[in-house]
Amino acid sequence: MENNQLLKISEIEGRGRGLVATQPLKPGQIILKDSPLLLYSASVKNSTFCSNCFRVILQSPIPCSWCTSSFFCTSNCQSIALSSSHTPWVCQSLTHLRNTFSSHNNLNVDQQIQAFFLISAYNLAVISPSSFRVLLSLQGDLSFVSESDVLLLHSLVATCPSLNLGEFGFSKELTAALLAKDKVNAFGLMEPFEADRERGVRAYGIYPMASFFNHDCLPNACRFEYVDTDVNSRSNTDIVVRVIHDVPEGREICLSYFPVNFKYSERQQRLKEDYGFTCNCDRCVVEANWSDGEDDAMDKEGEENEDEEEEDEEMEEDVDDEVNVNGKVEERDQDFPHAYFFLRYMCNRENCWGTLAPLPPDASLSSVMECNVCGNLSKSDEL
Numbered sequence: 083m084e085n086n087q088l089l090k091i092s093e094i095e096g097r098g099r100g101l102v103a104t105q106p107l108k109p110g111q112i113i114l115k116d117s118p119l120l121l122y123s124a125s126v127k128n129s130t131f132c133s134n135c136f137r138v139i140l141q142s143p144i145p146c147s148w149c150t151s152s153f154f155c156t157s158n159c160q161s162i163a164l165s166s167s168h169t170p171w172v173c174q175s176l177t178h179l180r181n182t183f184s185s186h187n188n189l190n191v192d193q194q195i196q197a198f199f200l201i202s203a204y205n206l207a208v209i210s211p212s213s214f215r216v217l218l219s220l221q222g223d224l225s226f227v228s229e230s231d232v233l234l235l236h237s238l239v240a241t242c243p244s245l246n247l248g249e250f251g252f253s254k255e256l257t258a259a260l261l262a263k264d265k266v267n268a269f270g271l272m273e274p275f276e277a278d279r280e281r282g283v284r285a286y287g288i289y290p291m292a293s294f295f296n297h298d299c300l301p302n303a304c305r306f307e308y309v310d311t312d313v314n315s316r317s318n319t320d321i322v323v324r325v326i327h328d329v330p331e332g333r334e335i336c337l338s339y340f341p342v343n344f345k346y347s348e349r350q351q352r353l354k355e356d357y358g359f360t361c362n363c364d365r366c367v368v369e370a371n372w373s374d375g376e377d378d379a380m381d382k383e384g385e386e387n388e389d390e391e392e393e394d395e396e397m398e399e400d401v402d403d404e405v406n407v408n409g410k411v412e413e414r415d416q417d418f419p420h421a422y423f424f425l426r427y428m429c430n431r432e433n434c435w436g437t438l439a440p441l442p443p444d445a446s447l448s449s450v451m452e453c454n455v456c457g458n459l460s461k462s463d464e465l
């Protein structure tokens with residue numbers, strides 16, 4: 083991990099551990115580049131992504147020499163995978179699992195993907211015990227994984243070729259603990275953006291430092307991934323986190339765990355079901371008081387836009403004044419104080435809903451905003 087001097091892990095009341103800025107941060111500043119502890123495929127069918135680096139395979143895929151379901155983009159990726167993500171044990175286990183999936187239809191797709199995670203995690207215990215210990219140190223709440231899933235998945239993995247796990251041992255308790263870590267810490271590496279198609283996940287990854295970011299519905303940082311770029315690099319699956327606007331020293335840095343356009347009720351439901359907490363961030367506190375019919379910030383934004391067009395010039399000045407050093411909007415409009423966030427930091431490309439962050443401040447194009455979903459670049463003064 084690079085740049086870790088910008089962040090420190092702190093205990094945050096009511097949130098467990100979180101990441102706090104150790105110095106004032108500038109808009110666009112890169113605060114974290116984090117490499118995955120492990121990655122696993124999000125596809126139960128043969129995918130168009132390299133089984134090692136998860137890039138889109140543009141030329142003829144190189145099949146694994148032993149199994150029929152893994153493909154690599156280059157012979158270099160194949161040989162890297164042989165000693166890391168696709169060891170002979172992983173290869174045999176995935177083949178076994180896929181055969182089992184096709185002969186038993188009692189596993190849904192989510193459970194099949196969780197089985198891939200377990201193979202990847204148990205493999206990590208063997209190839210890098212220190213990384214496996216880091217995985218075990220991440221947050222995970224056992225009450226979040228169903229006992230029946232644990233039993234089903236554990237018994238399934240138990241039928242894979244045996245593996246010497248040394249100090250860790252293979253047990254139902256360990257399987258349960260791993261599934262609990264995966265549940266709240268996995269980041270999806272997304273498929274390329276296409277406006278007319280829902281964007282799927284190509285792979286999931288667990289990142290040692292990024293796992294400490296807590297959630298806020300109006301985040302002050304967002305993550306970028308550049309899986310398909312950097313063809314000669316092994317760091318294409320790194321997560322890059324950039325600050326959206328000025329952040330003072332001591333402020334917690336939060337990401338949004340999903341696109342910022344989600345409605346209040348959807349956000350609360352998702353956070354409760356998937357992460358086990360009720361969000362009481364500034365935005366939720368405001369939106370909790372809205373009546374059911376006006377539960378959508380996007381509708382509000384539309385209303386705001388109409389009003390704002392009339393006061394355009396004045397607004398431009400106000401807006402800058404209103405966003406203080408904490409990145410908070412002063413309450414110009416009690417009803418919808420966070421309208422500014424949507425106007426300035428949400429991508430307006432159709433069906434994108436990505437978050438915009440300026441390019442890093444040391445880049446020559448620092449007034450350019452980059453979308454973390456579609457990758458679109460726009461001049462901030464055009465917004």
Ligand SMILES: C[S@@+](CC[C@H](N)C(=O)[O-])C[C@H]1O[C@@H](n2cnc3c(N)ncnc32)[C@H](O)[C@@H]1O
Pocket residue numbers: 096097098099100220221266267293294295296297298356357358359360361362
């Ligand atoms: C990816 S972890 C973040 C780091 C975690 N707080 C820790 O101590 O390691 C996600 C978990 O953090 C907690 N969390 C994240 N954002 C929160 C928030 N806004 N309010 C309360 N808890 C939050 C929830 O328990 C959630 O399941």
